[in-house]
Amino acid sequence: MRCWVVEAITDEGRMVLAECPDPVPGPGELVVRVEAAGVNFADTLMVRGRYQRKPALPFVPGIEVSGEVVAAGPGCARVPGDRVCASVPTGGFAELALVPDAAATVIPAGVPSDAGLVLLGVNYPTAWYALHRRAAIRPGETVLVHAAAGGVGSASVQIALAAGCRVIATAGSPAKLDVCRRLGAEVAVSYADPGWVEAIRAATGGAGADVIVDPVGGRVGVDSLRALTWHGRLLVVGFAGGAAPELPANRLLLKEGTVLGVFWGEVKNRDPGLLREVQDAILALHAEARLDPLIGARLPLEDAPAALAQLAGRQSVGKLLLTPRRRDRRTP
Numbered sequence: 424m425r426c427w428v429v430e431a432i433t434d435e436g437r438m439v440l441a442e443c444p445d446p447v448p449g450p451g452e453l454v455v456r457v458e459a460a461g462v463n464f465a466d467t468l469m470v471r472g473r474y475q476r477k478p479a480l481p482f483v484p485g486i487e488v489s490g491e492v493v494a495a496g497p498g499c500a501r502v503p504g505d506r507v508c509a510s511v512p513t514g515g516f517a518e519l520a521l522v523p524d525a526a527a528t529v530i531p532a533g534v535p536s537d538a539g540l541v542l543l544g545v546n547y548p549t550a551w552y553a554l555h556r557r558a559a560i561r562p563g564e565t566v567l568v569h570a571a572a573g574g575v576g577s578a579s580v581q582i583a584l585a586a587g588c589r590v591i592a593t594a595g596s597p598a599k600l601d602v603c604r605r606l607g608a609e610v611a612v613s614y615a616d617p618g619w620v621e622a623i624r625a626a627t628g629g630a631g632a633d634v635i636v637d638p639v640g641g642r643v644g645v646d647s648l649r650a651l652t653w654h655g656r657l658l659v660v661g662f663a664g665g666a667a668p669e670l671p672a673n674r675l676l677l678k679e680g681t682v683l684g685v686f687w688g689e690v691k692n693r694d695p696g697l698l699r700e701v702q703d704a705i706l707a708l709h710a711e712a713r714l715d716p717l718i719g720a721r722l723p724l725e726d727a728p729a730a731l732a733q734l735a736g737r738q739s740v741g742k743l744l745l746t747p748r749r750r751d752r753r754t755p
């Protein structure tokens with residue numbers, strides 16, 4: 424099979440497209456023919472050795488896949504022919520991926536493998552868990568989503584809307600602000616504009632947002648405390664801007680605000696039952712046509728380095744996918 428391999432950690436995140444032996448499933452393991460591999464911001468960091476988890480070298484990047492089970496080791500509940508989605512520690516940017524049976528979720532009939540990946544993989548479960556379990560959003564609340572045209576951001580917009588919240592979005596370019604409006608954000612503001620906090624206050628009658636989803640961090644995270652209402656909740660989701668924000672405690676005191684960390688990758692290890700619960704809730708919303716995953720591009724496996732460069736360079740919208748079995752197809 425072909426797969427991308429990181430042989431050594433370099434600043435540019437160099438990887439090589441290699442021919443490797445097909446994986447053989449051990450007990451409790453599946454081999455999945457990859458139809459869609461999610462490209463995540465975490466991948467852009469992991470290939471450069473800058474992610475919190477550092478896989479042993481050499482490794483195949485890629486932390487979520489969907490596709491057809493082609494082999495199952497002893498003791499697996501899933502069987503060849505099942506279509507599944509799973510988060511994996513590594514190994515996604517490949518034609519075949521080794522997947523723990525316990526981590527695999529069968530994609531319901533009628534849901535394509537690519538949409539199934541986006542709904543059941545990293546982005547929607549992170550957004551659902553953050554908004555419902557950490558922030559306990561209520562209908563009628565105002566949710567401000569940063570980087571709202573991105574992967575986690577677009578999922579957060581849709582999940583907040585489905586919960587009856589009002590959504591305000593930020594993004595870094597006019598084209599992405601249009602994407603946010605099309606997703607359903609009532610107001611879309613550029614956080615490149617130094618007056619963005621005032622714009623959020625103006626859009627909330629001076630009060631600020633009840634809940635803020637922050638996958639960006641840095642200055643945006645710090646300034647978010649000024650855009651929060653009394654008793655507001657700030658969800659710390661990621662640091663795509665490059666730095667963890669050092670949050671001033673005085674602003675939390677003045678708002679009686681709450682800062683909530685979100686670490687979905689760890690939560691589902693600690694509480695596997697919660698993964699199913701969250702996925703079931705997402706599938707129910709999808710079945711009611713209240714979620715419509717935004718897939719920005721489907722790229723052939725060969726384009727993995729270009730996909731990572733797009734994501735790191737703020738050129739992507741929604742979810743970027745590698746589609747090893749469909750090398751000829753490109754969509755906007």
Ligand SMILES: NC(=O)c1ccc[n+]([C@@H]2O[C@H](COP(=O)([O-])OP(=O)(O)OC[C@H]3O[C@@H](n4cnc5c(N)ncnc54)[C@H](OP(=O)(O)O)[C@@H]3O)[C@@H](O)[C@H]2O)c1
Pocket residue numbers: 462463464465545546549570571572573574575576593594595596599638639659660661662663664665685686687688734735736737738739740741
């Ligand atoms: N905590 C968790 O459990 C969890 C789970 C999944 C992901 N995450 C984190 O959530 C964040 C978003 O992940 P994603 O995969 O969905 O990516 P993404 O949002 O699709 O892409 C990142 C976006 O961040 C914005 N951004 C702002 N400053 C940036 C900068 N200096 N460089 C690059 N991007 C910048 C860009 O949007 P604009 O161009 O609009 O500014 C960019 O499109 C990442 O930090 C990721 O690690 C956390």
